[in-house]
Amino acid sequence: MSDGAALASRAVERAAREAYGRLVAWLGGRARDIAGAEDALADAFAAALATWPRAGLPERPEAWLLTTARRRMIDVARRRRTRDDAMPTLLLAAGDEAAEAEFPDERLKLLFVCAHPAIDPASRTPLMLQVVLGLDAATIAGAFLATPAAMGQRLVRAKEKIRAAGIGFRVPESEELPDRLDAVLAAIYAAYGTGWEDAARSALAEEAIWLAHTLAGLLTDAAEALGLLALLLFCEARRPARRSAIGAFIPLRAQDPLLWNRAMMAEARSLLGRAGAMGRHGRFQLEAAIQSVHAARAETGTTEWPAIALLYEGLLALAPTTGVAVGRAAALGEAMGASAGLAALDALAPASVAGYQPFWAVRAALLRRSGRVSEAGAASERAIALATDPAVQAYLRAEATTLPGWPPSA
Amino acid sequence: MNYMILIYQDEARPGAPTDAASAQTISAPWIAYTQALIAAGVMVGGHRLGPIATATTVRLRDGKRHVQDGPFAETKEQLGGYYIINTPDLDAALEWAAKCPGALDGTIEVRPLV
Structure with missing residues (x-):
C-alpha cells in the first residue's frame, strides 16, 4: 500500500x-x-x-x-x-x-460512565478503550498483559455492573465534577502509560492521545483536560528520540532534540498556555509544564533544572506520590548537586520505594556521581532487577559497567 | 430504579444504644433523614433491625433444621437497618446514601433491587 x-x-x-x-x-x-x-x-x-x-x-x-x-x-x-x-x-x-x-x-457521558467510582479501577481504562474507541478485547488484553479470555471477562463484568447497578449516563454535577474528571483523566493517562513503556505497544499511546483529544474537545473549559493532552503530546513528541536505530534506550538527557517532533511540542505548548489562562492549576498542567521545560532544550540547548525542581515542588504538594517524589529528587540532584538529590531520596519511606524501579535507577546515578561506588553498584543491581523493559535493562547495565568492580563476582 | 440502602454500623461504637429502652428512641438525625426521603418522594420503605444479640439463623440440611443463636457472619460492623428508595440512577441513590446518618460512623451499602 x-x-x-x-x-x-x-x-x-x-x-x-x-x-x-x-x-x-x-x-x-x-x-x-x-x-x-x-x-x-x-x-x-x-x-x-x-x-x-x-x-x-x-x-x-x-x-x-x-x-x-x-x-x-x-x-x-x-x-x-x-x-x-x-x-x-x-x-x-x-x-x-x-x-x-x-x-x-454523548461520548462525554460515556467517558464518565467508564471511569465511574462504582467501576473497579483496574477495569476503567480497558473499558474506555473498548466502548469509546471500539478496540477489541484481544488487542486490549495484549496491552495490559492479560489473556484475551480474562480481559473479556473483566469487560463483561464492568458492563454488567453498569447495567445492573443503574449507573446513570450523565455528566456529573458541578460540585462532583472535579473528582469524577480526575478519574477520567487518570484512566486516559494510564492508557498512555501502558503504551509508553513498551515500544511494541505504542499504538495504545496513540489511542490515549485520541481519547485526550476527544475529552478536551468535549469539555472545553476544563483546564486539566487540556493539561493532560499537553502532557501526552510533549511526551509523544520525544518518541522518535527515545530509541537508537538499533533499539537501544536513550534517556531524556542524552536525546537529540533534532529528533523531537517540534510541531507536536508547539501544539502542546499552546494547549498548556490555554489551560494556564483559565487560572485553575492542577497535576497534569504541572506535569506538562515540567515537560515544556525539557522541550525548551530544543531551542536553548540547556535544561533549566532549577525550574523543573520548583515545578516538582508544586506537583508534590498536589500529588504526593512516590513517582513525583523521585522525580523531584532527580531534579534536585541536577539543580543543586548529587547530595541534595540523595537527601531527598533518603527522606522517602523505605517500604514505599523497595520495589519502585525509578527510585533505584536515580539513586544509582546520584551515588555514582558522588563517588560512592559500592553503594551505586548495589542500587544498579536493584534497578536492573526491577526493570521490565530489556532495552532499559541493557542501558542500566552499560551505565553500571562504568563502575570499577562491576559486575560483582558471584 | 429501586435501591436498598443497607446500613452497617459497629454496635459497640460510642453513642450506640446500650439497652432496650434507649434502642426504642430514634434520634433526631434519623427522623430528619427519613422525613427528607419522604418529602423528596423517593422513600419506598425501610426498617431498623434489632441488635445482633437478637438474631437467630436457620439452615436446612438434608431435611434437618439447624437453628443457631447469632447473626449470619461475625463482622466488625453489623447490618442495623435498611431503606428502600426509588431514584432515577445509581448516582442519585449514592447521593441519598451519603446523607444517611449511618454514613458518618458506619458503612452504607447500596444495592439495586432486581
Whole structure:
C-alpha cells in the first residue's frame, strides 16, 4: 500500500471508530446497557455489509446504523419481556427518526460512565478503550498483559455492573465534577502509560492521545483536560528520540532534540498556555509544564533544572506520590548537586520505594556521581532487577559497567 | 430504579444504644433523614433491625433444621437497618446514601433491587 493509501485507510478507520463511540454512547445511554448497544451495533454493521454493496451506500450511513441497531435493541428487549426502564425511552425515540441525522455526541457521558467510582479501577481504562474507541478485547488484553479470555471477562463484568447497578449516563454535577474528571483523566493517562513503556505497544499511546483529544474537545473549559493532552503530546513528541536505530534506550538527557517532533511540542505548548489562562492549576498542567521545560532544550540547548525542581515542588504538594517524589529528587540532584538529590531520596519511606524501579535507577546515578561506588553498584543491581523493559535493562547495565568492580563476582 | 440502602454500623461504637429502652428512641438525625426521603418522594420503605444479640439463623440440611443463636457472619460492623428508595440512577441513590446518618460512623451499602 502506498503511504497515501495507508493514510486514507487510517482516516477511514478513525472515522468508523469515532462513529462507533458516538453510536455506543447514544444507544447505551438510552438503554443504559453498553453490552446490549454493542451487540445491536455489531448486528447493524453485519446488516450493512450485507445490504450496502447491493443497495448502495445510504445517504447518512451513521443514521442508518443507528436506526438498525435501535430496532434490534427494541426487538431484544421485547423478546426478553423485562421490566426494563429503557424500553419506553427506546420506543419513544423510535418515533423520531428524522432527528437521527444529527444525533448528539454523548461520548462525554460515556467517558464518565467508564471511569465511574462504582467501576473497579483496574477495569476503567480497558473499558474506555473498548466502548469509546471500539478496540477489541484481544488487542486490549495484549496491552495490559492479560489473556484475551480474562480481559473479556473483566469487560463483561464492568458492563454488567453498569447495567445492573443503574449507573446513570450523565455528566456529573458541578460540585462532583472535579473528582469524577480526575478519574477520567487518570484512566486516559494510564492508557498512555501502558503504551509508553513498551515500544511494541505504542499504538495504545496513540489511542490515549485520541481519547485526550476527544475529552478536551468535549469539555472545553476544563483546564486539566487540556493539561493532560499537553502532557501526552510533549511526551509523544520525544518518541522518535527515545530509541537508537538499533533499539537501544536513550534517556531524556542524552536525546537529540533534532529528533523531537517540534510541531507536536508547539501544539502542546499552546494547549498548556490555554489551560494556564483559565487560572485553575492542577497535576497534569504541572506535569506538562515540567515537560515544556525539557522541550525548551530544543531551542536553548540547556535544561533549566532549577525550574523543573520548583515545578516538582508544586506537583508534590498536589500529588504526593512516590513517582513525583523521585522525580523531584532527580531534579534536585541536577539543580543543586548529587547530595541534595540523595537527601531527598533518603527522606522517602523505605517500604514505599523497595520495589519502585525509578527510585533505584536515580539513586544509582546520584551515588555514582558522588563517588560512592559500592553503594551505586548495589542500587544498579536493584534497578536492573526491577526493570521490565530489556532495552532499559541493557542501558542500566552499560551505565553500571562504568563502575570499577562491576559486575560483582558471584 | 429501586435501591436498598443497607446500613452497617459497629454496635459497640460510642453513642450506640446500650439497652432496650434507649434502642426504642430514634434520634433526631434519623427522623430528619427519613422525613427528607419522604418529602423528596423517593422513600419506598425501610426498617431498623434489632441488635445482633437478637438474631437467630436457620439452615436446612438434608431435611434437618439447624437453628443457631447469632447473626449470619461475625463482622466488625453489623447490618442495623435498611431503606428502600426509588431514584432515577445509581448516582442519585449514592447521593441519598451519603446523607444517611449511618454514613458518618458506619458503612452504607447500596444495592439495586432486581
